[in-house]
Amino acid sequence: MSTAPRIAIAGAGLGGLTLARVLHVHGIASTVYELDASATARDQGGSLDMDPESGRQALLHAGLLEEFRPLSRPEDGELRLLGKDATVGFRIPAPEPGEGDEGEERPEIDRRALRDLLLRSLPEGTVRWGHKIRSASPGPGRPALTLSDGRTVEADLLVGADGAWSRIRPLVSEADPVYSGLSYVDCLLRDVDTRHPAVAELVGRGTMFALADEKGLIAQRNGGDRVRVYAAVKAPEEWSRSGLIDPADPVAAKKRLLDLFPDWDEGLRALIAESDGPLVARPIHALPIDHRWDRMPGVTLLGDAAHLMSPFAGAGANLAMLDGAELGLALATHDDLETALNAYETPMFPRAEAAAAQSADNLTDFFHPDGLRIARETFIALTSGGEAR
Ligand SMILES: Cc1cc2nc3c(=O)[nH]c(=O)nc-3n(C[C@H](O)[C@H](O)[C@H](O)COP(=O)(O)OP(=O)(O)OC[C@H]3O[C@@H](n4cnc5c(N)ncnc54)[C@H](O)[C@@H]3O)c2cc1C
The missing domain is CATH 3.50.50.60 (FAD/NAD(P)-binding domain)
Structure with missing residues (x-):
């Protein structure tokens, strides 16, 4: 100019x-x-x-x-899709060392x-x-x-x-x-490789989606040996502000959140049960x-x-x-x-x-009663392959 x-x-x-x-x-x-x-x-x-x-x-x-x-961290590019029984239904491995920071990688x-x-x-x-x-x-x-x-x-x-x-x-x-109808609860696990080895194994080197019952547990590797977890539930907009998930009372918050995933595999429930620090609820909005x-x-x-x-x-x-x-x-x-x-x-x-x-389509699909199957098809189409099982 x-x-x-x-x-x-x-x-x-x-x-x-x-x-x-x-x-x-x-x-x-x-x-x-x-x-x-x-x-x-x-x-x-x-x-x-x-x-x-x-x-x-x-x-x-x-x-x-x-x-x-x-x-x-190109080495943290793995993607896993699980059912609530913790079986892996789809997986894209993390890039090999030296790959993943060029071309089409993310x-x-x-x-x-x-x-x-x-x-x-x-x-x-x-x-x-x-x-x-x-x-x-x-x-x-x-x-x-x-x-x-x-x-x-x-x-x-x-x-x-x-x-x-x-x-x-x-x-x-x-x-x-406008509120999307879905709310997240953020959880964080620290020192995962030493203190939470089973969680480290379950999540792998990247992002893990576990979807069922119109709910989800989404976990991702962060730097500094941490795993961040988003527990996703359909709830009224006020739910996040209702005090049911109180960051100041993580013990009660964990129990209330775990009650929403009653019959999920214990390994998946550990993403909530073993989390360190406060749980923070937030509604997901969109324009x-x-x-x-x-x-x-x-x-x-x-x-x-x-x-x-x-x-x-x-x-x-x-x-x-x-x-x-x-x-x-x-x-x-x-x-x-x-x-x-x-x-x-x-x-x-x-x-x-x-x-x-x-x-918006992915939100509707992933939290559909048949969300696991739809998400699997979506990931297969997006990645043209992976290791579908
Ligand atoms: C759980 C979750 C996971 C996500 N994962 C991904 C992902 O994997 N990949 C991806 O691409 N996106 C992801 N997103 C979306 C991404 O976080 C946002 O789209 C992105 O942060 C938007 O960036 P921004 O700079 O527009 O706004 P913001 O990051 O919101 O930054 C806005 C800034 O403005 C400041 N601000 C706000 N109000 C005022 C004010 N009144 N006066 C002065 N300053 C103000 C804020 O403090 C903030 O620093 C995710 C979002 C969520 C909620």
Whole structure:
């Protein structure tokens, strides 16, 4: 762009940080406003696999692919699908050592390691920690943010990268996330190889789905010898907030959760029974599959703010990063701001819609009474093979 626009990015998630980084690579400054007090204020969640066509493309545009490789864990790329009796119905082995970080593979990386990589790549002061955005307004002249302390910040471009409950989204859209009918309970097991060897054996080197009775136990290897477990149940939206699963009382929470998986194999129930630390329940929401908006001068959205979807396409973080990279490239390429925003949004809308539709279909299919069989067929079709049994 010929004159330096003032760019304000709401949210230092993977999408907002990728945008800031790609802009920086092209010599364009931006400021990221983030509500967390620091980079370590909050657990960043589990492991992500980087899709070659989205997350890894974004890392390439960010000039970070080389630094990404030693942080990634291609050896944790196994996929297992189990029934509630713990028999394996489908398996894709982890890549052999030396494979899995090139071509079509999807190497795993812990979210914290990925976010830290992006943060390290930005000039000091780019992220304003502890800056909670209360609201945003379209003008009169330029869009503006209002922070929780009452200060306002004007910008030529305001980017909502502030996730599911974006404070920027209302400027362009009336859509709100809708509860999917499914809730997760997050559990974590530490020192799995030494303290939980049977769990380590059951989960293998990657992600394990156990599906039955319209429920699921989804476990994934994380770095640092940890296994993260998502227990998935159909429940009313209020269930997560009802106090039945109380993070402050893990003993009672485990018992209540185990009661929802009464006749599941003990090895699978151990994913809950042996978990360390608090259990955290959360409802899974999604925006309408075809969510889009009319061009609003100087304002756009990316990532979950634009296209929140359930996690069953494994796409949200990958797409948030691709959005950030493509928006950064568009701003670096086009002199006119609105031309750049059009160039970014035009391919982003159908791309997000396809992933959101896939994710919604997978949720319906996996938590169907016959979900195990349908998931097996889905995985076979997606991977054209694996080791089906
Ligand atoms: C259980 C689960 C598993 C998932 N697994 C995968 C997977 O395997 N692969 C994959 O690709 N995706 C996965 N996803 C989806 C992925 O987590 C999201 O799509 C991704 O994190 C979106 O990134 P983002 O940058 O758009 O938003 P976020 O990661 O939500 O970041 C938004 C940032 O904005 C900040 N913020 C929010 N509100 C404000 C405010 N008012 N003021 C200032 N800052 C604010 C937040 O603190 C946060 O730092 C999963 C999601 C869940 C729930």
